[in-house]
Amino acid sequence: MKSAKKNKITLEQWAKEHGYSETLASQEVATGALDLKLSKDKDNIVWVETNKLSLRTWAVENSFPYESVLLWHQNGILPVKTTTDKQGKIWVKAEEILRAIPLTLQYATVSKKAKNTTLLEACRAGVNFFIKSLWNQKGKLDANTLARLQKTRLTERYKSQALKQALQIVVDTKKSAKALGVPASCPHFQGGARLDKKFIKIELSQHLKDFDWCLTLSTLRKRHPIVLPLKGTEVLRKWLAKDGAELIQGCELNEDSVILFVKLPTLPYKNQGITSALDQGKKKLAVDALGNQYGKISKEEKAAGEEGWNEILNKINRRKKGSQGRKEAYAQRENYLNKTLNLMPWADWRFLGGEELKGIKNGKETTTKQQRKILASWCQRRVRDRISHKAQENRVFQVAYDPRNTSRECPTLKGGCGKVSKANRQGETFECVSCGYKDDADNVGAFNGFIRTCGLLGSLESPKNKGIKESRDENPENLGVPGQSDI
Ligand SMILES: [Zn+2]
Numbered sequence: 300m301k302s303a304k305k306n307k308i309t310l311e312q313w314a315k316e317h318g319y320s321e322t323l324a325s326q327e328v329a330t331g332a333l334d335l336k337l338s339k340d341k342d343n344i345v346w347v348e349t350n351k352l353s354l355r356t357w358a359v360e361n362s363f364p365y366e367s368v369l370l371w372h373q374n375g376i377l378p379v380k381t382t383t384d385k386q387g388k389i390w391v392k393a394e395e396i397l398r399a400i401p402l403t404l405q406y407a408t409v410s411k412k413a414k415n416t417t418l419l420e421a422c423r424a425g426v427n428f429f430i431k432s433l434w435n436q437k438g439k440l441d442a443n444t445l446a447r448l449q450k451t452r453l454t455e456r457y458k459s460q461a462l463k464q465a466l467q468i469v470v471d472t473k474k475s476a477k478a479l480g481v482p483a484s485c486p487h488f489q490g491g492a493r494l495d496k497k498f499i500k501i502e503l504s505q506h507l508k509d510f511d512w513c514l515t516l517s518t519l520r521k522r523h524p525i526v527l528p529l530k531g532t533e534v535l536r537k538w539l540a541k542d543g544a545e546l547i548q549g550c551e552l553n554e555d556s557v558i559l560f561v562k563l564p565t566l567p568y569k570n571q572g573i574t575s576a577l578d579q580g581k582k583k584l585a586v587d588a589l590g591n592q593y594g595k596i597s598k599e600e601k602a603a604g605e606e607g608w609n610e611i612l613n614k615i616n617r618r619k620k621g622s623q624g625r626k627e628a629y630a631q632r633e634n635y636l637n638k639t640l641n642l643m644p645w646a647d648w649r650f651l652g653g654e655e656l657k658g659i660k661n662g663k664e665t666t667t668k669q670q671r672k673i674l675a676s677w678c679q680r681r682v683r684d685r686i687s688h689k690a691q692e693n694r695v696f697q698v699a700y701d702p703r704n705t706s707r708e709c710p711t712l713k714g715g716c717g718k719v720s721k722a723n724r725q726g727e728t729f730e731c732v733s734c735g736y737k738d739d740a741d742n743v744g745a746f747n748g749f750i751r752t753c754g755l756l757g758s759l760e761s762p763k764n765k766g767i768k769e770s771r772d773e774n775p776e777n778l779g780v781p782g783q784s785d786i
Pocket residue numbers: 709715716717718731732733734735736
């Protein structure tokens with residue numbers, strides 16, 4: 300779905316677009332007045348990489364002082380990816396906002412559905428073959444690795460697509476097992492097929508009166524594509540209506556649904572607003588620095604049959620794995636999550652701290668069993684990812700702080716004594732064993748998270764930012780990955 304070439308224009312074009320003559324642009328680059336990522340091809344044509352900005356240019360565009368941005372970079376708290384070239388110059392990779400929108404395939408005929416199912420079965424078999432093969436023996440997207448799969452109904456193009464997807468799954472599985480500190484086991488793939496514009500074409504429907512879109516899909520028979528009718532949803536219309544929104548020619552195909560992707564242009568970060576932090580609470584979805592609790596319901600509401608975050612999570616645990624009831628509870632959790640996130644004061648925030656989730660392993664969840672840990676951790680990651688999406692959409696700058704001991708430290712700035720003790724926290728209550736300071740434990744956690752966020756943004760003399768440095772590679776990636784049920 301990504302094309303590297305699309306991110307390059309000639310210096311001549313670039314100069315034209317930015318009101319320079321080509322000579323002037325070259326001179327400015329030579330004197331260092333313009334920071335552009337340039338490359339020369341064999342015909343001596345100079346190209347500008349438009350998806351990369353120098354850190355200095357990035358700072359200017361986002362109204363941040365360059366010195367701060369440099370410090371943030373050194374401490375690994377920029378919410379964007381950076382690379383350093385041989386000359387030591389730092390480049391910022393342009394952010395990409397991608398959102399995933401599922402649409403139903405229920406309007407397709409039985410025969411088309413059958414063809415789609417056949418295709419998916421062959422794709423999954425291909426992906427699973429390559430996963431197994433790659434698990435035991437390294438490979439890459441080349442003819443040698445492709446040749447490992449001999450017996451298949453897949454066309455050459457679909458075969459290389461299956462290998463591509465398998466490579467990604469193997470890398471992701473090993474990475475996430477490492478992050479969770481558990482041994483990696485060879486996964487079995489049951490998901491949808493990721494297809495790009497080589498396999499599909501999505502167009503506004505011209506002839507099909509009752510449908511908004513049609514998706515033309517290459518099948519296992521060459522030159523015999525099928526056309527699947529699609530009805531747009533509220534969510535799709537919402538995203539497409541945004542300025543500069545672009546429907547990606549690519550999808551994730553399943554039996555009953557297809558996930559489309561909308562790309563949005565990124566705007567500079569906000570230059571006004573307050574700093575806050577969100578701590579993922581014990582029995583609530585999150586708490587912010589001011590002590591606003593999200594996803595918690597009162598006793599009266601509970602008595603009236605309402606459900607909050609904790610009630611929904613408990614409901615999921617009570618219901619049998621794989622049951623319809625559990626599925627419904629998952630959907631309820633997702634809806635509740637989105638509804639609650641929408642209630643947060645995104646317009647007020649400029650900087651937002653959040654827990655660096657790697658800390659969980661050595662921190663909050665030590666006593667739970669491994670299986671539960673993975674599940675809880677998945678859910679926490681989901682919440683964190685959705686918070687990241689919202690922050691990204693609202694151009695709120697995110698900071699990941701080390702969550703260790705945030706809810707065990709007596710907050711001095713709120714009149715406490717600074718004592719750190721496990722005994723300070725008893726379930727949902729914080730009561731300092733040394734000075735008796737008392738508050739909701741999650742409020743204390745969020746407030747301490749806020750202090751650490753301020754420390755990272757300002758003096759950088761936060762007590763522990765070691766853990767944040769380590770996670771630099773993993774963290775920014777989560778910011779742009781589209782969630783599957785991103786409603
Ligand atoms: Zn105290």
